[in-house]
Amino acid sequence: MNKEKQKKLEEKGWKIGTPKEFLGLTNEEVSYIELKLKLSANLKKVRTERKLTQVELAKIIKSSQSRVAKLETGDPSVSLDLIIRSLLALGTSKKDIARTISS
């Protein structure tokens, strides 16, 4: 993991903060966060490709615009579950999800 990546994570609000705290993240934690960010980004991509607004997607997944925004910005308060269920609700195939994960 390099500075580039750390900066990206910090920007996203994953309070890494000081180098010490940052080093406190285990490899699993980092992988897990990266996974979520990848899928979040993919969700946004899929939604925009479908020319849907966040409000429209919210209706589809029975949630709210604000939560969709959090989903797409990789807010720490959202679970992998919700990201993946949203992707599935948009018709994303397992294969596509797998592709995103290993990309």
Place this chain on the structure above:
Amino acid sequence: MNKEKQKKLEEKGWKIGTPKEFLGLTNEEVSYIELKLKLSANLKKVRTERKLTQVELAKIIKSSQSRVAKLETGDPSVSLDLIIRSLLALGTSKKDIARTISS
């Protein structure tokens, strides 16, 4: 989705029950459950390959034996998050996780 699959899901405790309730499951819900079951099964596979007991895995992921059991039996009370974090804690690569998902 066929009877075979429905039976498997019912066995796992995903209270589907009556045909009506069963039909109430959307495609996304079914995909989501299948995803969890696949990853659960994979977790068990990885753990046993590593010759670890549930108690040992529990220690690694800072959880309890009972939760590991639930993880592996695909109990509805466990999240995708925990399954995936457990896999990552066992050193499973993103590529392997992706493979499991699209299998």
Place this chain on the structure above:
DNA sequence: TGATAATATGTCAAATGTGACATATGTTTG
């Protein structure tokens, strides 16, 4: 420009997931 639509951020009560415990049910081995 400013009005309108889209997205982002903060907050919170309610819903869902969690570790831990007790205990039941296998499974192995002496």
Place this chain on the structure above:
DNA sequence: CAAACATATGTCACATTTGACATATTATCA
């Protein structure tokens, strides 16, 4: 066989995630 070990199931207090709301910020375009 029975003791020891491993896994499964039920329960619950506590923690995290959730949808919803208000409101702020950022596009879009007439």
